[in-house]
Amino acid sequence: MFSWTSSHQFHKMKVLAAICLVALNLINHVTSEDDDHKGWQPKDASFATRAIHVGENPDYYRFGPVVLPIYMTSTYKEDAPGKPRTYKYGRDGNPTRASLELLLASLDEGKYGLAFASGTAAITAVAELVHTGGHVICSNQVYGGTYRYFDLLAHTNHKVEVSFIPIKYDTNQAEEVRKAIKPNTKMVWFDGLSNPLMIVCDIPRIAAMLKKTNKDIIFVIDNTFVSPYFSKPLNMGADIVIHSLTKYINGHSDVVGGGIITNHRELYEKLKLYQITAGAVPSPFDCSQVIRGAKTLEVRMQQHMKNALKVAKFLEGHKYVERVVYPGLKSHPQHELAKSLWSGSSGMMIFYLNSSITNEQSADSFLTSLRIIALGMSLGGVESLAELPFKMLDDWMSQSHRYNMGVTENLIRLSVGIEWDASLIWELDNSLEKLV
Known part of the structure; x- marks a missing residue:
């Protein structure tokens, strides 16, 4: 995942993360909350530091740039045939994109991050984890593009069985999912906050139920509406988190992009293969724009x-x-x-x-x-x-x-x-x- 950096660079990133955790423990007791914020979960006190610094290191580059360079290159010089220094081709990897992916993982407190050319491209990549004959349980209160993909493409073209379960504000979501599980169920998909009715997903209860029922079912949360600043689905039991980077993470309505974060190495490797093979990768410039947006x-x-x-x-x-x-x-x-x-x-x-x-x-x-x-x-x-x-x-x-x-x-x-x-x-x- 961190092939774009030297081992020294990776070590510095780990040190930064450790500093943030220590700082979090030191300042939690003095964090004040106004009346409107009382009762919510504690704020991620190290978030701003990680958002600004993870993936960037002026000392790694000769000229010490505080802002990461945009590597607008489609190919890379190799030292000898079959011996690239780090990257071979722009679709396979790019230092600016790798920086964004490292940042995305950090924001969601995950191990692995992937960037895509759009949120829909990220959705498609995750949906590809379910093959012909598999079954997906999807909330009927999801992003329209997600609904359309499962209804029109996954089901019709790829012969994936899809069950859209109706949910309301008072629905026992975990129980509805449990009742819909079949022997061939491979994935459960919810939005952390639904579009447009603003229904909150009870992630921990669904995750706990899935762990008891079938731990191999992949639990996916689209966290676009809430953002990684307010919600960390991986810490609640989700296997994969998706973001439309177009929205809050970039935050300036000038980039289209998507992100995937997970803690599972096997899922990451499959998604990485799809990213490289299907080629729906963001441009280095777009990656730089999202990195800039995430800092604030x-x-x-x-x-x-x-x-x-x-x-x-x-x-x-x-x-x-x-x-x-x-x-x-x-x-x-x-x-x-x-x-x-x-x-x-x-x-x-x-x-x-x-x-x-x-x-x-x-x-x-x-x-x-x-x-x-x-x-x-x-x-x-x-x-x-x-x-x-x-x-x-x-x-x-x-x-x-x-x-x-x-x-x-x-x-x-x-x-x-x-x-x-x-x-x-x-x-x-x-x-x-x-x-x-």
Whole structure:
């Protein structure tokens, strides 16, 4: 995994990790929490240090660059035929990409990290671990691209059996998974926080059940909505964690990418082979952009949560809002579960326009009147985004399926950014008041 560095470089990375752990033990007792953050899991105190320094070492390079160079090369000179120094070809490996992969592993407290050209490419790579005749259990509350892959490609083209299990806020998720397990079940797939209904996955209970039932079943968590700053699924029992690097980890809406993290060497080797063979690798420039974005992930996530809490509380008290669903609110049905698993909540929420005073066009009117908050797909950037899932979900999803999922015409999804919170609240209030 660390072939891009010398053994000395790898040793320095281990020393850095050890320093972070010691520092964590020293400062945990003085870490203060405000009222909104009480009861959540302890913050990852060494996160910012790792995010800034893991994968970067000025002393490793002749000129001592503080920022890792971007290696824009497609091939490498070999010392003799069949004797490359480290890499042979850009698809197989690149120092900038290797740095990102080392960083991704560190952020999720995993052993192995892999970077892909998109989140969907990462999803496809993990799904390829299940071969013809295998069975996958997938929550019906997952990213649309995941649902589409399993429904249209894995099942139809690769003859993989897929069971989509319905979950709600009060579902005993572990029990639903247990009931769906078959002799040929190879994988269980959940989003850590579902899209768009904000259902929290009870990762430890599912992991414990799988360990007792069949320890060979691969448990996959897409942690894009929560981020590695607030949630560490590998530490809760997941086997593989997936991120759309496009979202919070990069955080600036200017890169498309995906990441996979695991602690299992065998899974890593299979995924690495797929990465090299299928070739869905990110460019060195994109890798550098994600590395840059990750350096501010901690401060961004803290601000996302602060803003989201203020926005959610405002919306919860608004006369034209029927309901707000945000894990950071006490009103969320799984608020206590979220607090027991995460160290905080991201900027993702949904709210329902008051159905008694709105009509079919109200959501459109509300969204098109926004100016600071952009109407658009995606999430996790520094800018706030709003979308209407009922109309903006992928075309393959039928209207009846949307209703069955709980996606209605008056459901608005917000990705709260890090702008001045008062400006976001003013704009939401102004647009809501235009509804009548």
